[in-house]
Amino acid sequence: MSLQIETDVPLRALNTFGVDVMARRLVRVRSARDVRLVVDHPELGRAPKFILGGGSNLLLTRDVDPVVVKVEISGLRVLEDDARSTLIEVGAGEPWHGVVEWALDQGHAGLENLARIPGTAGAAPVQNIGAYGLELSDRLESVDVVDFVTGRSATLPAAHCRLGYRDSVFKRELAGKSVITSIRLRLPKPWTPVTGYADVERWLQRQNLTDPSPREVFDAVCAIRRSKLPDPATVGNVGSFFKNPVVNRTIRNEILEEHPDIVSYPLEDGTYKLAAAWMIAACGWKGQSLGRAGVHEQQALVLVNRGGANGADILNLAQAVQDSVEQKFGLRLEPEPVIV
Ligand SMILES: Cc1cc2nc3c(=O)[nH]c(=O)nc-3n(C[C@H](O)[C@H](O)[C@H](O)COP(=O)(O)OP(=O)(O)OC[C@H]3O[C@@H](n4cnc5c(N)ncnc54)[C@H](O)[C@@H]3O)c2cc1C
Structure with missing residues (x-):
């Protein structure tokens, strides 16, 4: 054809x-x-x-x-299923949330913390999607790509994708050069819930679920996301607009001295992730608008289209937020989405 x-x-x-x-x-x-x-x-x-x-x-x-x-490449299939893990292959055009649901329905747990993330499976490695304590890098086995110049196909093992915090080789050297056509995900067995994230823990505790099933973790994640994030079908948005800044201990301590309430999380490598949402809210932006763009009422990391906003409206707001945060905390927030 x-x-x-x-x-x-x-x-x-x-x-x-x-x-x-x-x-x-x-x-x-x-x-x-x-x-x-x-x-x-x-x-x-x-x-x-x-x-x-x-x-x-x-x-x-x-x-x-x-x-x-x-x-719009479709396809979902199980390639391997043994005592240690299940390997599934997914066409790049499959809606990501559908992949999570399909896997769960087939009895293959391990993706539930990434439920309700919009977008396609092929874009998931591009920014190494993550939520509620799990990142795609925890499950990605390999990625099939076609080179846009030579037309050659290749399979990249996950280790070659250089997956980092909302980052990968597809946002850098290979940006626009390689099309991801399918991805493979390895789901380890036995399944253990990833529940360390405060929101998920609290939700499960409220339901008295001390030993939750994969479906219960999935339901928890879906409920939390529904309550916190605007649905793009009704309010235009791209989820978090800014990355959480990662800083060394010295910078974190300096900021902490001036802003003792700042929310931060220690990372394994000794650095700290600062909650950008907290910083934006501390600058008074939560729920505010600038022209036709605004900062979401419940989640300050999310910029929204209040109706008829164009790219410039949203960029203006993003820059105003970045300026305020920089003035107050000395750090410039980095946008998460791709700006075209
Ligand atoms: C309400 C909401 C909540 C969200 N929550 C989260 C969250 O919790 N965690 C998170 O990580 N993200 C989140 N996001 C962001 C977004 O859903 C993800 O980044 C998603 O993976 C983007 O997929 P997409 O198909 O829409 O990509 P697009 O927006 O279409 O593209 C994004 C980038 O990927 C490239 N790309 C797309 N497909 C391919 C391909 N097949 N091969 C090569 N490059 C490709 C594009 O060129 C572009 O540079 C959220 C977004 C919304 C709207």
């Missing part, structure tokens, strides 16, 4: 901020072979490209000139 090139495609419904911009050209790829067709295409092959999944980690600031390659 040949590729369908769509022109002047509105992207408003294809990004969860709901920003109203256009893609000059858009192609949908439903297999690794389709990606190779794009690479070999006389018109598209050499053109700059932008890979689009679910648009839930993007801030679009203008019409997109590069060819938008929308990844």
Whole structure:
């Protein structure tokens, strides 16, 4: 089958901020072979490209000139299942939450802390999605990619993806150069719940669940997320807009002296993660608006589209928040989404 090139495609419904911009050209790829067709295409092959999944980690600031390659590769299957682990393979276009639910329904637990994260499975390694004490890097086995220049396929073991805190090789050297076409996840056995996260622990305690099942952890995560995060179907947002700053002990102690209530978490390597949400709230931004963009009432890390906001409105607000935090704490917050 040949590729369908769509022109002047509105992207408003294809990004969860709901920003109203256009893609000059858009192609949908439903297999690794389709990606190779794009690479070999006389018109598209050499053109700059932008890979689009679910648009839930993007801030679009203008019409997109590069060819938008929308990844719609489906497929879910169990490759191995033995006493020690289950290995599943997932097409890059599968909705991530559907993957978590499907695995759980098949009796394969281990992803439940990552429930209700919007977007596609193929984008999950790009920023090494994480929530409630679990990151994709804890489960990722390998990633299949197709090179956008040569059309060659390769399998990258997780160790080669350089997964870090909301970071990977796909946000750096390979950004826009390699399309992830499928991913493999290894779920270890026996299953042990990841419940160290305060919100999850509190929720389980309230339900008197001292020995929770995978389904109960899944339900806890879904309930907590529903209560705290705005649903992009009703309020445009991309989840956390800023990363939590990671600082050394000296800087953390200096900030602590001036702001004894600041929330911080020690990391294994001796550094500290500071709660950006706390810092933004301390600057008085929680629930505030600037033009058509705002800071969410319940979660100060989340910037929202209050209606009709464009990329510039959201960027202006982001910069104002960054300036306030820098003035008060001496640290500049780093945005989490990809800004186009
Ligand atoms: C309400 C809400 C809550 C959220 N909560 C969390 C959370 O708890 N934890 C978390 O980590 N994130 C969270 N996010 C952010 C977002 O859901 C994730 O980053 C998600 O993985 C993005 O997937 P996507 O398919 O929408 O990617 P997109 O936004 O479409 O793309 C993001 C980036 O990945 C690239 N990309 C996409 N697909 C591919 C591919 N197949 N191959 C190569 N590159 C690709 C794009 O070019 C772009 O640079 C949240 C977002 C929302 C809206």
